[in-house]
Amino acid sequence: xxxxxxxxxxxxxxxTGYPEPGRTVVYDGHQTIDPDTVPLNGGFLVKILVLSIDxxxxxxxxxxxxxxxxxxxxxxxxxxxxxxGLVVRSENVEVDVGQHIYGFYPFRxxxxxxxxxxxxxxxxxxxxxxxPWSAYxxxxxxxxxxxxxxxxxxxHVRKGDVVFVSAGAGPVGSTVIQLAKQAGCKVIASAGSEExxxxxxxxxxxxxxxxxxxxxxxxxxxxxxxxxxxxxxGGESLEAALDAAAQHARFIMCGMISSYxxxxxxxxxxxxxIFAKSLTLYGFTVxxxxxxxxxxxxxxVPRMVAEGKIKFKEDASHGLESxxxxxxxxxxxxxxxxxxxxxxxx
Amino acid sequence: xxxxxxxxxxxxxxxTGYPEPGRTVVYDGHQTIDPDTVPLNGGFLVKILVLSIDxxxxxxxxxxxxxxxxxxxxxxxxxxxxxxGLVVRSENVEVDVGQHIYGFYPFRxxxxxxxxxxxxxxxxxxxxxxxPWSAYxxxxxxxxxxxxxxxxxxxHVRKGDVVFVSAGAGPVGSTVIQLAKQAGCKVIASAGSEExxxxxxxxxxxxxxxxxxxxxxxxxxxxxxxxxxxxxxGGESLEAALDAAAQHARFIMCGMISSYxxxxxxxxxxxxxIFAKSLTLYGFTVxxxxxxxxxxxxxxVPRMVAEGKIKFKEDASHGLESxxxxxxxxxxxxxxxxxxxxxxxx
Numbered sequence: 001x002x003x004x005x006x007x008x009x010x011x012x013x014x015x016t017g018y019p020e021p022g023r024t025v026v027y028d029g030h031q032t033i034d035p036d037t038v039p040l041n042g043g044f045l046v047k048i049l050v051l052s053i054d055x056x057x058x059x060x061x062x063x064x065x066x067x068x069x070x071x072x073x074x075x076x077x078x079x080x081x082x083x084x085g086l087v088v089r090s091e092n093v094e095v096d097v098g099q100h101i102y103g104f105y106p107f108r109x110x111x112x113x114x115x116x117x118x119x120x121x122x123x124x125x126x127x128x129x130x131x132p133w134s135a136y137x138x139x140x141x142x143x144x145x146x147x148x149x150x151x152x153x154x155x156h157v158r159k160g161d162v163v164f165v166s167a168g169a170g171p172v173g174s175t176v177i178q179l180a181k182q183a184g185c186k187v188i189a190s191a192g193s194e195e196x197x198x199x200x201x202x203x204x205x206x207x208x209x210x211x212x213x214x215x216x217x218x219x220x221x222x223x224x225x226x227x228x229x230x231x232x233x234g235g236e237s238l239e240a241a242l243d244a245a246a247q248h249a250r251f252i253m254c255g256m257i258s259s260y261x262x263x264x265x266x267x268x269x270x271x272x273x274i275f276a277k278s279l280t281l282y283g284f285t286v287x288x289x290x291x292x293x294x295x296x297x298x299x300x301v302p303r304m305v306a307e308g309k310i311k312f313k314e315d316a317s318h319g320l321e322s323x324x325x326x327x328x329x330x331x332x333x334x335x336x337x338x339x340x341x342x343x344x345x346x
Numbered sequence: 347x348x349x350x351x352x353x354x355x356x357x358x359x360x361x362t363g364y365p366e367p368g369r370t371v372v373y374d375g376h377q378t379i380d381p382d383t384v385p386l387n388g389g390f391l392v393k394i395l396v397l398s399i400d401x402x403x404x405x406x407x408x409x410x411x412x413x414x415x416x417x418x419x420x421x422x423x424x425x426x427x428x429x430x431g432l433v434v435r436s437e438n439v440e441v442d443v444g445q446h447i448y449g450f451y452p453f454r455x456x457x458x459x460x461x462x463x464x465x466x467x468x469x470x471x472x473x474x475x476x477x478p479w480s481a482y483x484x485x486x487x488x489x490x491x492x493x494x495x496x497x498x499x500x501x502h503v504r505k506g507d508v509v510f511v512s513a514g515a516g517p518v519g520s521t522v523i524q525l526a527k528q529a530g531c532k533v534i535a536s537a538g539s540e541e542x543x544x545x546x547x548x549x550x551x552x553x554x555x556x557x558x559x560x561x562x563x564x565x566x567x568x569x570x571x572x573x574x575x576x577x578x579x580g581g582e583s584l585e586a587a588l589d590a591a592a593q594h595a596r597f598i599m600c601g602m603i604s605s606y607x608x609x610x611x612x613x614x615x616x617x618x619x620i621f622a623k624s625l626t627l628y629g630f631t632v633x634x635x636x637x638x639x640x641x642x643x644x645x646x647v648p649r650m651v652a653e654g655k656i657k658f659k660e661d662a663s664h665g666l667e668s669x670x671x672x673x674x675x676x677x678x679x680x681x682x683x684x685x686x687x688x689x690x691x692x
Contacts, residue, residue: 267613274629
């Protein structure tokens with residue numbers, strides 16, 4: 001086989017506001033690779049099939065001197081995130097050609113790894129549930145894990161609880177909504193377009209509203225008080241949830257996309273509700289709960305998805321050239337489902 | 347015995363900023379009572395010895411249409427709070443003359459009650475530890491209970507933890523500091539005067555600083571990161587603590603005096619640290635932990651206080667006429683120790 005293109009997506013410039021396609025990250029299609037002959041030095045060669053685009057990636061587009069929970073993207077190097085790849089050659093006895101591996105990949109069509117640990121504990125996926133590989137970066141990947149782990153750990157759910165989920169149409173929010181419905185809750189959820197509201201209704205959300213046309217506080221005052229708030233958004237949604245919280249409500253603090261593209265977080269003005277209502281706010285990142293829940297997750301969630309008990313929606317872009325635009329879409333909330341990039345066919 | 351004065355402190359006007367002595371509450375010395383002949387109707391007559399002045403009382407000076415964790419003070423009626431009273435007559439077989447009872451009292455020299463439940467589960471105090479009755483509204487009363495209960499419940503302390511306590515010189519803060527020292531922690535604490543700093547040092551605080559002359563953020567960046575933050579203050583202290591928090595730090599959200607006298611809470615701008623650092627924020631009011639810890643509290647804390655293992659400092663005013671000024675002092679942080687009113691000698 002002759003050398004083939006080995007395109008990649010390079011972190012080119014630290015953005016000040018929203019990331020700009022073609023500037024913040026740039027696509028480089030000049031490199032090539034010969035999959036048949038490239039030396040593996042005892043490792044294995046992966047052809048990337050699908051890569052995930054997630055909100056948290058914005059936080060990695062920063063000056064590396066600023067500490068945070070995920071390392072900054074190094075300038076001039078490919079960005080990286082979760083994906084699914086196909087092993088096309090292997091000299092590692094623990095990795096077989098033809099296996100599909102979930103892990104943390106550079107945004108490059110082909111990559112060589114020494115072992116699975118280089119993929120952040122890469123996981124060989126089976127196919128027994130018959131789901132598309134793309135599902136394994138969404139509802140069956142990091143976003144689904146985020147929802148499942150923290151719901152199990154922090155919700156302390158009781159039947160009849162009123163749950164509010166912001167950014168409900170995303171892969172985390174929509175999984176949380178369906179877990180909450182299975183637990184017998186009334187679910188209120190917000191999203192930013194009529195198409196997303198329709199999706200929220202299709203997965204059983206009791207009260208779905210467009211935060212751009214209805215005030216979150218008005219909805220929560222009418223439909224609350226709320227016992228559980230799943231916060232993907234921060235800012236005004238968090239402020240409204242504090243206002244509408246019941247005594248002893250649990251706040252699961254998953255993210256704050258409303259502030260990822262501005263200098264400071266939205267200044268929430270009613271934090272005294274935290275002690276006045278005896279609230280507990282649980283901040284977390286998915287990694288801290290992984291060891292406790294990962295086996296249960298892979299045993300339970302893909303099966304529920306395959307059986308239609310957890311529905312999901314994807315919004316795929318095609319080819320690594322689309323990464324810059326896809327990243328911006330997610331930050332702007334313009335995506336119509338779990339954003340992912342289909343990099344290659346098998 | 348002839349009728350005697352039965353002075354009281356009336357809630358007169360809802361304040362907009364700081365409460366104003368002689369306007370927000372007014373002293374009324376015109377009423378009288380004859381302790382020997384006043385009808386008890388099966389109840390008992392209490393002569394109030396000491397009343398507590400606490401920061402949270404500001405929250406009760408509001409329009410009653412605004413819901414909160416404690417009822418608003420009714421306009422035109424005596425304010426009420428924790429105190430210690432002496433039973434001077436009784437027709438209730440469960441209450442004996444000469445007993446000292448801790449409970450929730452109107453700010454009035456004498457009051458009649460039907461039973462102990464009218465005092466919010468009034469508690470008959472023994473004298474076996476030889477402490478002054480005033481201690482039972484401070485380190486051995488609600489503030490000490492607040493500190494003890496929530497420290498036991500939420501700190502998840504490990505030896506070597508770095509603990510930051512704001513408003514450290516108050517009765518809650520100073521009790522927390524000493525419990526933290528007993529647990530083998532490094533303790534950083536803030537207060538607003540040199541006299542308070544001296545007290546903080548005298549109780550073993552490792553790093554005591556005046557937040558009016560040193561920036562909290564600078565101190566915490568130098569002395570942290572912190573594993574536990576006990577928040578009595580909110581606002582800038584909370585913001586600095588979020589900045590200086592270690593991964594998995596616990597925030598015990600006890601109060602926010604920095605905002606009690608303004609329209610809105612200080613707008614904290616770095617709430618994304620909650621998920622970025624996997625923090626847990628525990629909001630509470632003392633009542634929610636009472637049943638779990640009250641017996642342990644009375645078994646352990648008065649003894650530790652009597653043995654000098656927990657030190658305390660009081661700032662007493664004399665007579666109910668001083669209530670308005672005492673309330674303002676506490677809101678301004680001008681008090682020099684646990685603020686209380688010595689209403690009468692035995």
